Amino acid sequence: xxxxxxxxPFGVEYDLIKGIMKNPDKHLIRKASSMKGHYEDxxxxxxxxxxxxxxxxxxxxxxxxxxxxxxxxxxxxxxPGLVGDECFMTKGHYHRIPETAExxxxxxxxxxxxxxxxxxxxxAEEMFPGRMVYVPPYWAHRTVNTGDTPLTSFCxxxxxxxxxxxxxxxxxFPKRVYKRNGKIExxxxxxxx
Ligand code: F6R
Ligand code: ZN
Numbered sequence: 001x002x003x004x005x006x007x008x009p010f011g012v013e014y015d016l017i018k019g020i021m022k023n024p025d026k027h028l029i030r031k032a033s034s035m036k037g038h039y040e041d042x043x044x045x046x047x048x049x050x051x052x053x054x055x056x057x058x059x060x061x062x063x064x065x066x067x068x069x070x071x072x073x074x075x076x077x078x079x080p081g082l083v084g085d086e087c088f089m090t091k092g093h094y095h096r097i098p099e100t101a102e103x104x105x106x107x108x109x110x111x112x113x114x115x116x117x118x119x120x121x122x123x124a125e126e127m128f129p130g131r132m133v134y135v136p137p138y139w140a141h142r143t144v145n146t147g148d149t150p151l152t153s154f155c156x157x158x159x160x161x162x163x164x165x166x167x168x169x170x171x172x173f174p175k176r177v178y179k180r181n182g183k184i185e186x187x188x189x190x191x192x193x
Pocket of ligand 2 (some may be wrong): 093094102
């Protein structure tokens with residue numbers, strides 16, 4: 001083809017047992033230090049950062065144009081761990097184009113997808129291998145690892161969806177997920193005034 005704009009088909013190999021995408025083009029790494037302001041116990045997060053700033057989560061992607069009609073896809077891997085008694089999680093975001101949805105197919109580990117709308121709706125959906133969570137348009141979303149092994153999902157979303165981190169940083173998620181005495185607790189978060 002002489003048309004340089006034509007995007008060529010391609011294939012990607014996965015290890016679905018381990019939750020690994022082979023030969024990703026992009027590898028995003030978020031350490032504990034990039035999670036400031038997201039956990040209830042800021043002092044506990046500072047301690048973890050001072051003790052070595054461990055890996056929190058990673059995203060593995062291929063280069064796909066950020067355009068309507070394309071589909072972005074990735075492997076998202078969140079490490080197990082606690083900040084105080086709150087489970088490790090992703091920052092979470094709305095999509096920049098809010099009327100875009102997303103599918104998370106869980107491959108490894110155990111946890112929750114926390115979701116919220118600007119109208120105040122709030123839902124926690126369980127994640128475990130073989131379970132898919134559908135994030136509808138207009139729902140901010142964050143993954144939380146409640147297990148002892150990495151929580152890994154294959155995600156697919158519209159090419160032009162983008163990320164809006166700013167709004168949810170201001171709003172916060174109404175639900176938080178804790179592990180206390182080995183038990184998972186999901187409770188409402190009261191913002192400190
Ligand atoms: C894309 C998406 C995931 C997340 C990834 C990291 O729309 O939802 O690929 O980007 O799980 O989480 P964030 O982006 O919230 O840091
Ligand atoms: Zn998303």
